[in-house]
Amino acid sequence: MKTVCCSILGFGAIGQGVAEVLLKKKEYLENIGLEVKVVAVVDSKGATINPEGVDLANCLARKRTDGTVALENLSGVEVIQSVAHDLVIETTPTNIRTGGAGLQNMFAAFQTGKDVITSNKGPLTLKYRELMEAAKVAGSHFRFEATVGGSMPIINLSNEVLAGNKVKSVKGILNGTCNYILTRMLEERASYNDILAESMQLGIAETDPTYDVEGIDTACKLVILANAIFGLDATYSDVEVTGITKVTPEALEMAYERGHVIKLIGEVSRERIHVAPRLVPINHPLAVGGTLNVASVETELAGEITVTGKGAGPIETASAILSDLIAIYGN
Numbered sequence: 517m518k519t520v521c522c523s524i525l526g527f528g529a530i531g532q533g534v535a536e537v538l539l540k541k542k543e544y545l546e547n548i549g550l551e552v553k554v555v556a557v558v559d560s561k562g563a564t565i566n567p568e569g570v571d572l573a574n575c576l577a578r579k580r581t582d583g584t585v586a587l588e589n590l591s592g593v594e595v596i597q598s599v600a601h602d603l604v605i606e607t608t609p610t611n612i613r614t615g616g617a618g619l620q621n622m623f624a625a626f627q628t629g630k631d632v633i634t635s636n637k638g639p640l641t642l643k644y645r646e647l648m649e650a651a652k653v654a655g656s657h658f659r660f661e662a663t664v665g666g667s668m669p670i671i672n673l674s675n676e677v678l679a680g681n682k683v684k685s686v687k688g689i690l691n692g693t694c695n696y697i698l699t700r701m702l703e704e705r706a707s708y709n710d711i712l713a714e715s716m717q718l719g720i721a722e723t724d725p726t727y728d729v730e731g732i733d734t735a736c737k738l739v740i741l742a743n744a745i746f747g748l749d750a751t752y753s754d755v756e757v758t759g760i761t762k763v764t765p766e767a768l769e770m771a772y773e774r775g776h777v778i779k780l781i782g783e784v785s786r787e788r789i790h791v792a793p794r795l796v797p798i799n800h801p802l803a804v805g806g807t808l809n810v811a812s813v814e815t816e817l818a819g820e821i822t823v824t825g826k827g828a829g830p831i832e833t834a835s836a837i838l839s840d841l842i843a844i845y846g847n
């Protein structure tokens with residue numbers, strides 16, 4: 517049995533989703549020879565630490581009742597530097613201006629020879645090259661399937677499953693919150709503000725939901741795809757960005773009467789990176805609803821390959837983190 521000691525940095529929707537999935541998959545992981553021991557859990561107020569393994573069920577319960585897991589006044593970086601472990605699971609909020617706590621956590625993880633799995637888009641949008649270089653120098657694994665499309669495989673699909681294929685472009689819906697809002701505005705005539713509030717409660721919206729509705733989150737994901745799949749050195753300023761805040765119920769209904777839905781479509785190729793609301797025919801493969809994401813990958817040898825899956829949500833996103841964990845340590 518291989519023991520993987522890890523920390524969970526950020527214990528909001530996704531961090532808690534990871535804890536739940538690790539509890540649910542304990543037996544499965546043991547059956548494939550992995551004991552995953554969480555030695556530290558950190559939120560914005562501090563940390564719970566136990567080198568023998570923290571009680572995840574207890575952490576989840578305390579987070580619900582007390583609003584925090586903090587028993588010790590330590591930050592993510594302090595935990596990385598002082599607690600022995602192999603893997604940092606980084607799920608703090610996306611911040612594309614500074615990279616936020618996530619950027620510091622990732623550099624600290626690589627400086628101390630740890631592997632990183634993350635759902636956090638900020639650091640990868642801001643400092644992709646530097647992070648890849650730091651991971652390489654440290655000989656660390658760095659995986660981030662959860663950053664784009666949540667549970668929907670897209671990064672590992674393009675780089676691993678479709679290995680050898682040159683990807684020409686990726687086009688699709690990469691924000692679950694916007695898709696949920698546009699779908700419910702059309703189908704139930706629900707109000708934009710009510711659905712946005714509900715998205716926050718469901719744990720699908722960003723910590724700052726303007727990232728979702730202004731197209732910033734989709735733009736970050738396109739930057740990550742540009743760098744991870746196309747080998748570009750793109751940053752946020754390379755993306756043309758329009759969000760959904762100006763899409764009205766009337767526009768959605770008029771489009772529908774003419775056989776179309778309005779979707780927030782992102783597209784990345786070597787030539788152009790852009791996101792904007794676009795008309796999509798009702799029966800088109802990109803016309804998926806709810807929190808679904810969808811991506812059409814245009815490849816050199818295999819033609820077009822389209823995937824769809826839940827683009828947001830705690831358990832769904834944790835499933836991508838779990839698959840990255842198994843990709844690193846399984847077998």
Ligand SMILES: NC(=O)C1=CN([C@@H]2O[C@H](COP(=O)(O)OP(=O)(O)OC[C@H]3O[C@@H](n4cnc5c(N)ncnc54)[C@H](OP(=O)(O)O)[C@@H]3O)[C@@H](O)[C@H]2O)C=CC1
Pocket residue numbers: 525526527528529530531558559560561583584591592607608609610617635636637638662663666719720721722723827828829830833
């Ligand atoms: N929600 C989703 O469906 C998806 C989210 N993501 C990404 O995953 C990440 C997490 O998202 P989500 O869980 O929804 O966000 P939340 O806002 O629900 O949770 C963020 C967590 O990070 C903690 N945190 C904030 N600042 C710090 C800090 N300095 N040190 C340690 N912990 C800190 C918060 O603490 P506290 O609890 O004390 O406030 C909270 O526990 C984001 O980067 C997001 O972009 C990616 C895919 C899907």
Ligand SMILES: N[C@@H](CC=O)C(=O)O
Pocket residue numbers: 663665666690691692693694720721722728733827828829
């Ligand atoms: N807020 C994001 C979460 C996943 O990245 C979304 O709605 O897609």
Ligand code: NA
Pocket residue numbers: 661662663664665666667668669670671836
């Ligand atoms: Na994904």
